[in-house]
Amino acid sequence: MTAWVQLESVDLHFGAVHALRGVNLRIAAGERVAVIGANGCGKSTLLRVLHGLLRPTAGSLQRDARLGQAMVFQKPFALRASALSNVALGLWLRGTRWQAAKQAALGALGRVGLAQVALRNARTLSGGQLQRLALARAWSLRPHVLLLDEPTASLDPHAKREVEALMADFAAAGMTLVFASHNLGQVKRLATRVVYMEQGRVLADLPVDAFFNGPLAETSREADLFVRGELG
Template sequence: MKPLFNLHAVGVQFGKFRALTACTLRVEAGERLALVGSNGSGKSTLLRTLHGLVRPQSGGFWHDAQARQAMLFQRPYMLRASVLNNVALGLWLNGLPWKQARERAMLALGRVGLADLAGRNAKALSGGQQQRVALARAWALRPQVLLLDEPTASLDPTAKREVERLMAEFADGGMTLIFSSHNLGQVKRLASRVIYLEHGRLVADLPTPDFFNGPLPAAAEHFLKGELA
């Protein structure tokens, strides 16, 4: 079977800053892939490249154009509108009639446990609730691939657990997850495979048990021990 993504020696540069260097990566359907590394290591750039928001300047990039994708950002943008309309609008922009978009949006809000807040102003919700609205917005599009950039970074422990639960349920339903995280406990709980990036280079690519039990390249070993330079 063809992979969802196939990158060979991909390079991304912003002005004089090289964000990704010679990145080679293959992602299969159904994987739960975690991207780890310090700030500035290239995690967000790699996610945006996979989602088509950043164009590589070098190397080869192929993705399955038939696979539906959605992406969640660390701080999801909420329109000054109801929670329901925040979810329905994306469906409407994708061609669904407004009535059907609102119906599917309600189903999505029920999926993340927020149906009772459908009429609330989305801007007035807590950070955890907004992230769940963003998950509903993504799930409503019925993606095969969900990319998430630090999805629980600014959330309290209860909200983190709820978002993790939803991510796990989506993956159990067959969705491919690709997410960045500084939370190594979260990586252990959710990922089947770990990619370690440093200064835009892919340093380690291992199944999750192998990443946490070693041996690892020195840079990845230091990161795992919290010995960041």
């Protein structure tokens, strides 16, 4: 499969903090990759490097610029404007005329089940609605790759199911997904591949079935302890 991104020996420092250490990673178009590990292991940092928000201190990163990408954060930012305007603005900034951007934004809100709140102030939406708004904003740009940082971490069970269903739909339509998650059930449901991180290092990178059902301790004792709930 065509590589979307490839990292070789990537390090990242924040002053004295060594956030990523010798990361080697190749992600192909069409994959569904879950990045897991304890808090502070480097998941969010890795996603930001993949999205181009952070530049590696050392090593190389090659990305297929033909594949557009978007990112959804754990706590999405909403402008003090309508849900419709929050989505339309991204399209307008890309050069779409405002009226056409609003029409496309309305379609994107309908895609995530939010058409009925299109004219509401986005900052009055519930946590689940706000996360779906962020998904609509990303989806409206028609990215080939979607990165998500703990997309359901603060949501109630119903909202989690709604967001997971949208992620599954996007993947079924051919979108590449790379998402950080603490929810191992979610990882089993959505991922085809699991990347386990600890202290900025990738300690395991396996197909989802091999990660959860294979002799994981032979690959990474730390990952095995994490999956068994004894680490993290």
